[in-house]
Amino acid sequence: AAMNNIQQLIMILNSATDKPSDTLIVYFNNCTVNPKDSILKRVENLEHIFKKKFAEAVGPAWAEIGSQRYKLGVRLYYRVMESMLKSEEERLSVQNFSKLLNDNIFHTSLLACAVEVVMATYGRNASQGNGTSAETDLSFPWILSVFDLKAFDFYKVIESFIKAEPSLTREMIKHLERCEHRIMESLAWQSGSPLFDLIRQSKEREGQTDQSEPSST
C-alpha cells in the first residue's frame, strides 16, 4: 500500500512543474494585483524554513531528503491551485481572483496541505530504520508549526484540495479526513485560534454581546 501511494504520487507529479504553469500565469495576470512575485517569494522562503525545521527534527544528514519532499509538495501545490481556479472560474464565471490569490493564508494553507500529502505518502519518520534514538514524528500537525499556520485556516483548504485532485489515493483522502477530524475536535479550539474571534463577531452581529464572559469560555 505504501509503495502504491508513492508510485501514484510520482505519477501525478511527473508532468507537474516546479514553477507556475502558463495557465496559472494567465490567472495571475488577470488579477487586479498580480500575485506572481509574492507567490514565488513565499515558496522560496518556506523552502528555507521547511529544510531547516526538517533537519532539526531528523538530523542534518537528512536535510536533502526534506528539500526533495518540499519540492514535490510545491509541484502538487501549483497543480492543485490551477485545478481549483478552473473550478472556481466555472462555478462563479469570473477570471479575476485577485483577493484569493493575494491571500497569504490561502497560499500557506494550500502549500502546507500539499506538503502534508507528500509527507504522509512517504511515511512519518524520515529516519525510520537507521537506528537513531531520536525519531521525530513528522506527521500532522507538525506541518502547522513549521509554517506557523493555524489549524482553523488549514482546515479551509482540505475539502477543496480533495475535490481538485481526483488522483489522490484512498489512503491520502483518509489521511486528510483524519486531519479534518482532529482539527474539528481539538486543534481549532486551542488558544489563539481565529475561531474565537469569529464566534465573538458572530454573536456581536446577532446583538448578543456578553462583555463579562471570556472568549475562550
Place this chain on the structure above:
Amino acid sequence: TQDYHFGLEEGEGISELFDCD
C-alpha cells in the same frame, strides 16, 4: 472519495471560505 463526507454546499467553494465572494 466514496467514504469522504463533502461538507461544502452547492454554492460554496474556496472563494467563500477565504471571504473572497
